[in-house]
Amino acid sequence: MDEFAAMSGISRPTLSKYFNDPTSVRSSTRQRIESALADVDYRPNMYAINQNRRMTNNIGIVVPYLADPFFAEIARVMEQHVIDAGFRPVLLGSHGLPSQEIENLDNLRLVKPAGVLLAPLGRTSELDRIADFCADVPTVFFDANIEPLGEAFSGSDNMQSIGLIVDYLCRTGEPPVFFEMKTPSNPNAYKRRNAYVAAMERLGQEPHLVQVEGEGWDFENIGFTGAQAVLSSRGLPSNTLLCSNDRLAIGLLAAAYQLGFRVGQGEGCALRVAGHDDHPFSRYTCPALTTVSQDYSAIATRAAEVLFGIIESGHRPDQKLESHFEGRLIMRGSA
Incomplete structure (x- = not known):
């Protein structure tokens, strides 16, 4: 960024302000910055930036098994909501392994997520480690609930x-x-x-x-x-x-x-x-x-919306929020 500031003639604090929020600088300054960016094909190092932030626009989505079409579909819906809300999704699968579930959460810590949408393994999950993570990062559970952890839960009734x-x-x-x-x-x-x-x-x-x-x-x-x-x-x-x-x-x-x-x-x-x-x-x-x-869309949408609300407000709820959606009978040939 120092080199880009020297080349463009724009101060480093102004550039930092722009990269954090482009709308925070005057439109004429923004045009100068964006013109210079196009000339040199400059892109900020998001990993380096993350080291200087308390949190980022990253949102983790962790499911037990990405090869399962059920979880793949619900994660797809969540991923689109995250993108539409202006965040960056980080999608991870735990392969059905408690050790991988914890490694996923540890890896998410490195990118300082604004929040996490987590479908836990459940019975085999390392609850103490998940509790430590939830204490540091706003976490909304979906599909499977772990009481009393997390800010909210969204799943089936x-x-x-x-x-x-x-x-x-x-x-x-x-x-x-x-x-x-x-x-x-x-x-x-x-x-x-x-x-x-x-x-x-x-x-x-x-x-x-x-x-x-x-x-x-x-x-x-x-x-x-x-x-x-x-x-x-x-x-x-x-x-x-x-x-x-x-x-x-x-x-x-x-x-x-x-x-x-x-x-x-x-x-x-x-x-x-x-x-x-x-x-x-x-x-x-x-x-x-x-x-x-199961109402895939409703479960995914509610979990994402609750997490966005927590992130935007900057406050965690005093009580865990739970949403349970009713199922619908699908009659086919087997019964």
Whole structure:
């Protein structure tokens, strides 16, 4: 910047003021600066600038697994909101690993973000390290909540959405059993388990949990392997299975096909299968998967807007702000 000031004949303080906010200098001065910038193709070193700022226009977006189309889609919506609001998105995936989740947060510290939108791993997250980060950086959680950390949370109303699909399945056939991982990775799974039990009891039905082994985020494989064992035993108390998420259901559908079970409603069908999330692939399974949609756009938009409000006000809320969005029943061929 010193060299550019000498070349352009504009003082270094004026240039610094311009780079922080172009509208803060007179229009005639701004034109001189921008003309000189074009002549030399000068660009400021944002990493160096960040060292001298308390925070920047960077906003981190951290998701558990970028290869999952669910998280890729919700991150895409958030990224566009961040760009439209004049911030710079920094998108990172944790690969389902607690160590990578913490490394992502540590790397974000280096660019001094104005705030972070975080979908945590949940059960396996290093809570103390995340708490330290949240104390330093305004953080809004989405998809999965960690109480009492962060300024806000935006996600689905699992009690409403599971109640909605349990009611539908009971009305249209045998009451469902709940197909899930014994030790889920995502906190939503525990909420959906409790919501299923509550919904079945409300309808006067006996809840049945079918819990399969598996760790991590390879849900399709866990669903496939677990369903092979469950379906082979032919010991299910119902022909209807409600899966904790669509990715488990996709694995279950593959296992049912391999074992010769026809899925759907009507003559010749042995099973009904439903899921939760309206995963982008759920409409393309065979048969297409009945599910409950999460409102991707509303969840992403609310999380981003709350974070922008906190950044612009310069004040963190006294109480954590929580937004829970209702799901919508998507009826397809599997149930």
